[in-house]
Amino acid sequence: MTPGREAIRSKGWWAAQRWLLLRRASQLLVLSLFLSGPWFGLWIAKGNLASSLTFDLLPLSDPFVLLQSLAAGFMPALSGLLGAALVLVAYNLIGGRVFCAWVCPVNAVTDSAAWLRRRLAIKTGRVPDAATRYWLLGAVFGLAALSGSLVWETVNPVHLLQRSLIQGLAGALAGGMTMTLSVLLLVFLYDLLVASRGWCGHLCPMGAFYGLLGPKGLLRVAASQRAACNDCMDCFAVCPEPQVIRPALKQDGQVSPVILDRDCTACGRCIDVCAKNVFNFTHRFDQRSDS
């Protein structure tokens, strides 16, 4: 049975889609803050996710890009450093991979691939080791240091997509879009045909970076009502990082009901699809549990 059908039946459509829809809204909101300027002349955030200036006041920079530039041997300007520090502190507080679920525009692409893979019951392919992303992260910084250039940013789907949407449509459309579309298509097909949740969960060095950057974030999902679990496996089916659920849900190696693994993106999809209301959003130190 399709994961989440039982939840829709028992909780109603909205309650069974709530966090997914709120997450899409959050991703669109971030994008629209950047797009309102170039599209309607209403400037809220200038730049893009790599580096931006909001209300001509608040600088924010992606520490992943900034560190690549540092590795390449270049000291960013003060506004860039300040922006990266702010982002670093923010994700350290709420949890690094919250970026992946709530901000990153590629999330919609890989979620769609995962949805279609479930829908078409595709079982083909070979899942790479989850540690591949850390090797790739190392390779990205290594390449930057060796070449003195931001090599990964030529293909990084996250920044390619954002840049194409914000600045590509205004200027030379064809060339920039071709690269973006081909990279995104590769990611989509890879997740659909080769590896379930292959890109975000196993390869993306940016996700790995954010996971390392804020491994002990406050915003967490907890299996507070874990005694009610009826082992329907719907949460495992929809989770982008299924290995994170078990310790909290089945008390495997930990007592706390909170999902503490740094890989958890706090997407809240498990809360949505659970018909027994086992999961809820909470903070890291919430020990309340029914078992």
Place this chain on the structure above:
Amino acid sequence: MKPEPTHQQRKEAGALASQARRKFLNRIAAAAGGAGALALGSLFAMPPAAARPAQALRPPGALPEAEFAGACLRCGLCVQACPYGTLRLATPGDGLATGTRVFTARNVPCEMCEDIPCIKACPSSALDHRLTEINNARMGLAVLIDHESCLNFLGLRCDVCYRVCPVIDQAITLEKLHNPRSDRHALLLPTVHADHCTGCGKCEKACVLPTPAIKVLPRPLAQGALPEQYRKGWEEKERHGGSLIGEQVQMPVRGLEDKAPGDTRLNSDWKP
């Protein structure tokens, strides 16, 4: 006390351990190999800095090309800060690092804003924040590249590139030369001086020809350099207030004894 493991048990444990070790190493090799392949793939997608096309110019204060691709964060803040829409993103078709900033002078030249908003907006060191005087920007160098179609070279008075130059009479001057064709007019040749040209591209934009005779090119492409030891005698002479090797003796030239030194015109009755 635990009993000593038998030889058989030891062998089995060893086999298990070696199997686990092999599996572990295989896993690491696959992960590292996959990561390496992906990283190398990204390297191939990156165009080399040397491949920059001649007419893609960088914003004011931009680092040298080889360094630019490492410092630029590809955020586009300079593009959005430009009030004239001069800058745009490089796309893969440009043969440049994707997402870095360029402009094409013939389309929209740099208007040379006094407050240089593009540099102020830059969160990286790709645009040099120490550049505060726009006249010191060196985005490229204008070159009057086609002497055959430039109207001034044809003896006409177009002068448009000279008139639009924001650093008129310094970056571009009109050099007066005798016009050998009509023998009674002057040629006023637009001449670019690298010491003052900012490479803004207004001359290229304004050139009245369907294809401009004057073009702004990246400096490494357009500019030559004298050898280190080279000294211009007339400049040295002026600097020292006289010749460094003493006054030269002016020797008369045979057959021209009645003429002033340097006057080599022949008399009308001269026969070889």
